[in-house]
Amino acid sequence: MQFDTIIKNGTVHTSTHSFVGDIGIIDEKISAVGGAGQLKANKKTKVINAKGKDVIPGCIDVHVHLALPFMGTVSCDDFESGSRAAAVGGVTMVVDFAAPTKGSTLQQAHEAWCEKSEGQSLVDYSWHMCIVDDRHLSEVPRMIKQGLPTFKEFMIYASQGWQSDDARLFATLELMNKHDSMLLVHAESAGVLDLLIRRNHTQSKMKRLGAKLHAMTRPNYVEAEAIERAIRWCDITNGTLYVVHMSTGEGADLIKAAQSRGINVWAETCAQYLTLDDSLFGKRDGHLYACQPQIKKKADIQRLWRALDEGDEISVVSTDTCSFTRKQKAMWKGDWTKIPMGLPGLETLVPIMYTQGVREGRISMNRLVELCSTNPAKIMGMGVRKGHIAPGYDADLVVIDPKRTITFDYRKSQSRCDWSPYQGMKLGGFAQTTLVRGSVVVENHKVVGKKGHGTLIPREHPGSL
Numbered sequence: 001m002q003f004d005t006i007i008k009n010g011t012v013h014t015s016t017h018s019f020v021g022d023i024g025i026i027d028e029k030i031s032a033v034g035g036a037g038q039l040k041a042n043k044k045t046k047v048i049n050a051k052g053k054d055v056i057p058g059c060i061d062v063h064v065h066l067a068l069p070f071m072g073t074v075s076c077d078d079f080e081s082g083s084r085a086a087a088v089g090g091v092t093m094v095v096d097f098a099a100p101t102k103g104s105t106l107q108q109a110h111e112a113w114c115e116k117s118e119g120q121s122l123v124d125y126s127w128h129m130c131i132v133d134d135r136h137l138s139e140v141p142r143m144i145k146q147g148l149p150t151f152k153e154f155m156i157y158a159s160q161g162w163q164s165d166d167a168r169l170f171a172t173l174e175l176m177n178k179h180d181s182m183l184l185v186h187a188e189s190a191g192v193l194d195l196l197i198r199r200n201h202t203q204s205k206m207k208r209l210g211a212k213l214h215a216m217t218r219p220n221y222v223e224a225e226a227i228e229r230a231i232r233w234c235d236i237t238n239g240t241l242y243v244v245h246m247s248t249g250e251g252a253d254l255i256k257a258a259q260s261r262g263i264n265v266w267a268e269t270c271a272q273y274l275t276l277d278d279s280l281f282g283k284r285d286g287h288l289y290a291c292q293p294q295i296k297k298k299a300d301i302q303r304l305w306r307a308l309d310e311g312d313e314i315s316v317v318s319t320d321t322c323s324f325t326r327k328q329k330a331m332w333k334g335d336w337t338k339i340p341m342g343l344p345g346l347e348t349l350v351p352i353m354y355t356q357g358v359r360e361g362r363i364s365m366n367r368l369v370e371l372c373s374t375n376p377a378k379i380m381g382m383g384v385r386k387g388h389i390a391p392g393y394d395a396d397l398v399v400i401d402p403k404r405t406i407t408f409d410y411r412k413s414q415s416r417c418d419w420s421p422y423q424g425m426k427l428g429g430f431a432q433t434t435l436v437r438g439s440v441v442v443e444n445h446k447v448v449g450k451k452g453h454g455t456l457i458p459r460e461h462p463g464s465l
């Protein structure tokens with residue numbers, strides 16, 4: 001075979017096994033996988049020497065918000081900066097959330113997201129369609145036909161005009177069952193959350209406690225009750241449900257119990273819920289860390305890692321990247337209900353899983369691949385072409401130097417955000433080389449690809465492994 005590129009002698013990891021070998025690429029696809037030194041280059045073949053390096057399938061961050069209009073501002077990383085951050089961090093595809101503006105249709109939201117991403121992204125992309133109006137339900141089949149088979153509803157965010165009630169959740173889950181599609185849900189209990197906010201939103205408390213109030217209004221039961229309710233509707237309707245950004249140990253227990261009863265429910269957690277705890281809200285710039293659901297306690301971190309290590313209740317790790325600069329976060333002016341919620345994180349997803357997961361002995365490289373590449377590809381309906389290293393799959397590949405560790409500094413990162421929750425952390429696992437569909441987009445840790453290389457990837461039949 002005449003290969004365009006061979007990645008030679010790497011320690012290759014799939015979700016199930018590891019071996020030392022070669023990967024041959026023709027055009028955009030992996031065309032052969034062989035033992036070390038087995039694949040032969042010709043004069044035109046680009047050879048990437050991966051001896052002593054880890055080689056994994058490109059990771060897929062299925063939860064990002066790039067240039068999202070949100071809480072009176074727009075998240076500062078767009079498809080250009082966000083996808084550069086993705087690529088240097090070993091992420092070769094992102095899945096965003098297309099949110100219709102008031103009165104607009106799902107089709108219009110889809111077209112708006114096409115416009116935002118067209119010619120901008122270095123890595124591949126898609127989006128989940130946000131159902132924020134009952135009228136959107138009739139558009140579900142049309143979205144599925146266009147390769148967009150995953151939908152999202154929010155159990156909070158009335159002020160954004162996004163909040164779904166139980167009736168809409170129920171009706172959507174019925175539709176998911178009918179049309180072989182999947183509903184993603186932001187699970188927090190709006191009624192109780194609003195009550196706790198009303199009780200605590202006093203001038204004196206804000207002055208005394210500042211951002212700590214953010215944590216105080218979101219005890220774990222706010223998430224747990226909403227997950228429990230969504231699972232109930234999923235069970236009754238026989239729909240398929242995916243709980244996004246799960247942050248609590250209670251959530252993990254509920255998912256485990258539901259799965260053992262045969263309910264079609266999946267869950268993701270995010271890197272921040274595996275690394276950061278709510279003591280951060282006591283820092284002088286503690287308001288920067290505000291996100292929804294908020295960062296929880298050390299016990300939750302331990303329970304979530306245990307789920308990743310021993311169980312099946314969490315299938316995916318993502319980031320919920322929704323970056324806001326210091327200036328944007330300053331909109332809070334001491335009122336914690338006005339902080340634009342969200343954190344940067346695309347660049348550090350794989351490094352955190354590599355450093356705190358693999359190097360700390362919590363998970364294997366194969367499990368990292370499963371959680372950040374293979375499972376997201378399959379559950380989101382693109383497992384036939386992404387998330388694995390075998391002939392016929394897209395040549396989305398990442399080479400990592402296991403010996404390299406850096407002190408993370410947002411000033412040297414690709415994100416437009418002027419702070420990072422991971423500032424100063426010692427992290428390995430960044431991509432030395434990243435290929436997206438056979439093209440090298442990162443070489444020696446530097447972006448070398450051109451924006452616009454990324455393309456919209458059609459998906460189908462989500463919700464299973």
Ligand code: URP
Binds near residue numbers: 341
């Ligand atoms: O705080 C967050 N997570 N902002 C992004 C929107 C969401 O709820 O995912």
Ligand code: ZN
Binds near residue numbers: 186244245292293
């Ligand atoms: Zn959310």
Ligand code: ZN
Binds near residue numbers: 064065322
């Ligand atoms: Zn989100």
